[in-house]
Amino acid sequence: MLNVTDLQSGYGEMQVLWGIDLEVKEKSITVILGPNGAGKSTTLKTIFGTLKPWNGRIEYIGQDITFLPPHKKVELGMTLVPEGRHLFPNMTVKDNLYMGAYLKRAEERFEDSLELVYSLFPRLKERESQKAGTLSGGEQQMLAIARALMTSPNLILMDEPSQGLAPKLVKEVFETILKLKDEGLTILLVEQNVFASLEISDYAYILHEGKIAFGGTVDEVKESEEVKRAYLGV
Amino acid sequence: MAFVEQLISNLLYGAILGSVYGLATMGLSLIFGVLRIVNVGHGAFIMVGAFIAYWMFILYGIPPLISLFLAIAVGMAIGLAIYMLVVKRLVDAPELASLLAMFAIGIFIEEFAKQIWGADYVGYSWEIGGVSMLFTEVPFTKLLAFASSIVIAAVVYVWFRKTKIGKAVRAVVEDREGATTCGIDVNRIYALSFSLGIGLTVLSGVLVTLFTPVGINVYMGGEYTLKAFVIAVLGGLASPWGAFYAGFIFGLIENGSYTLLGLIPGVEPFGLTRFLSSVVLMLVLLVKPTGLLGGE
Ligand SMILES: Nc1ncnc2c1ncn2[C@@H]1O[C@H](COP(=O)(O)OP(=O)(O)OP(=O)(O)O)[C@@H](O)[C@H]1O
Ligand SMILES: [Mg+2]
Numbered sequence: 001m002l003n004v005t006d007l008q009s010g011y012g013e014m015q016v017l018w019g020i021d022l023e024v025k026e027k028s029i030t031v032i033l034g035p036n037g038a039g040k041s042t043t044l045k046t047i048f049g050t051l052k053p054w055n056g057r058i059e060y061i062g063q064d065i066t067f068l069p070p071h072k073k074v075e076l077g078m079t080l081v082p083e084g085r086h087l088f089p090n091m092t093v094k095d096n097l098y099m100g101a102y103l104k105r106a107e108e109r110f111e112d113s114l115e116l117v118y119s120l121f122p123r124l125k126e127r128e129s130q131k132a133g134t135l136s137g138g139e140q141q142m143l144a145i146a147r148a149l150m151t152s153p154n155l156i157l158m159d160e161p162s163q164g165l166a167p168k169l170v171k172e173v174f175e176t177i178l179k180l181k182d183e184g185l186t187i188l189l190v191e192q193n194v195f196a197s198l199e200i201s202d203y204a205y206i207l208h209e210g211k212i213a214f215g216g217t218v219d220e221v222k223e224s225e226e227v228k229r230a231y232l233g234v
Numbered sequence: 235m236a237f238v239e240q241l242i243s244n245l246l247y248g249a250i251l252g253s254v255y256g257l258a259t260m261g262l263s264l265i266f267g268v269l270r271i272v273n274v275g276h277g278a279f280i281m282v283g284a285f286i287a288y289w290m291f292i293l294y295g296i297p298p299l300i301s302l303f304l305a306i307a308v309g310m311a312i313g314l315a316i317y318m319l320v321v322k323r324l325v326d327a328p329e330l331a332s333l334l335a336m337f338a339i340g341i342f343i344e345e346f347a348k349q350i351w352g353a354d355y356v357g358y359s360w361e362i363g364g365v366s367m368l369f370t371e372v373p374f375t376k377l378l379a380f381a382s383s384i385v386i387a388a389v390v391y392v393w394f395r396k397t398k399i400g401k402a403v404r405a406v407v408e409d410r411e412g413a414t415t416c417g418i419d420v421n422r423i424y425a426l427s428f429s430l431g432i433g434l435t436v437l438s439g440v441l442v443t444l445f446t447p448v449g450i451n452v453y454m455g456g457e458y459t460l461k462a463f464v465i466a467v468l469g470g471l472a473s474p475w476g477a478f479y480a481g482f483i484f485g486l487i488e489n490g491s492y493t494l495l496g497l498i499p500g501v502e503p504f505g506l507t508r509f510l511s512s513v514v515l516m517l518v519l520l521v522k523p524t525g526l527l528g529g530e
Contacts, residue, residue: 050414070414070417071417086409086412086415087409088404088405088412090408091408095401098398099405099413100416148415151416151417
């Protein structure tokens with residue numbers, strides 16, 4: 001579904017990604033693991049287009065989307081749940097969701113999407129008319145995922161959805177991600193939470209200093225003592 | 235008693251003029267709020283609106299209220315052109331770049347206008363009678379300006395709060411990256427906001443002419459740039475609604491103090507407009523730099 005080859009990018013003069021190759025299969029969960037500053041967020045931002053690729057190629061559902069602006073990618077069914085949520089804090093929960101359905105294609109499915117979102121996160125329904133900024137951390141993370149779902153996506157890029165959450169909520173978030181897969185969605189996940197994310201994923205990549213150090217099925221990662229010792233710190 | 239009567243009638247006049255001041259500042263705040271660009275050439279666009287009203291009236295006998303529609307259309311077209319040709323490239327540049335660009339554009343517009351209209355003061359007078367209220371005679375033209383300002387501000391408000399595109403503008407203001415993930419084309423929202431901001435500013439220039447019967451001149455903008463900055467700072471700089479309310483407050487302060495200053499022998503209060511504006515600006519910045527009304 002998503003094919004990335006030799007992806008390079010960075011900030012200003014500083015190169016961060018030095019040629020990333022990765023593949024995301026349809027209806028799977030793929031996780032990118034790696035230490036702080038490895039370039040995980042940079043990878044997602046470059047794929048989504050908030051950051052311009054310097055080199056390489058991004059192919060999505062058979063199309064070359066390397067230099068497509070982000071809103072065009074959303075049109076094609078890709079979206080990003082960014083690190084730090086990036087909600088609209090002074091807008092209500094409902095308006096945040098409404099903005100998720102901004103594009104015509106998504107707006108046409110607004111009612112269905114809303115129903116799905118409220119069945120996944122009943123708490124958001126209760127808080128419908130509350131300002132997003134007044135939600136708890138866990139609720140905000142749910143809203144961030146919910147808003148992404150409102151774009152009616154096929155592929156969701158998620159940057160550390162469990163960040164800053166209490167263990168019980170972390171579990172809830174991972175369960176939600178599994179449910180999304182059952183709904184037929186494809187997920188490319190970035191996580192610090194190695195064990196929990198390997199538990200739900202099908203494929204894993206280890207990112208190290210802007211390069212892919214290892215890629216394969218989750219079982220392959222789990223079996224590779226070397227990978228575990230060198231990169232996962234377990 | 236004469237003093238109280240004069241104060242009241244000045245305050246009434248201040249409130250009426252203040253509504254136009256408020257409207258004349260909304261565009262500045264909108265552009266700053268969405269694009270974080272300070273339009274230091276603001277007054278030049280007010281001047282363009284004033285000349286639109288003047289020309290329409292003198293050449294075709296079209297009353298200013300009708301010219302409002304032309305003014306917003308022309309203003310939005312100018313705004314869009316400036317955005318596409320200049321501002322688009324400067325949104326993410328250092329602030330000084332856009333500041334200087336807007337400064338240059340303001341001067342360019344003034345000099346361009348001088349080629350068309352010359353450097354003399356001109357004016358027109360639209361006489362439609364008046365009404366007596368609160369110890370003074372208020373011309374209907376000014377009441378119409380007052381009513382138009384409120385209606386236009388209300389329309390913009392509802393557009394922001396209730397329409398999808400208005401909400402998208404707010405979303406971009408609140409979180410640009412978040413807006414991107416919703417599929418909002420941020421660049422289009424910038425273009426629209428800039429264009430609307432300039433459109434509102436040109437439009438307000440039409441209403442300004444109802445208060446300055448012979449004060450239309452290609453360099454008239456400077457005074458309004460100053461006042462708009464005072465009002466914008468009063469209202470919290472980034473909020474068009476804050477700006478609108480602050481316009482009233484500024485109108486009241488300005489005209490209220492004319493009465494007080496008039497008590498000082500040898501002082502000609504109306505000559506102190508700029509002085510008053512700058513004093514208010516400095517006071518607000520000293521007391522509460524984020525704006526007295528907070529703002530969103
Ligand atoms: N906006 C930015 N401007 C400049 N440099 C940046 C920016 N964002 C990240 N970097 C740098 O790029 C490198 C990779 O950052 P990135 O955020 O992709 O790491 P990460 O793997 O997501 O780390 P974390 O686990 O801490 O989120 C780091 O050295 C970081 O300092
Ligand atoms: Mg990161």
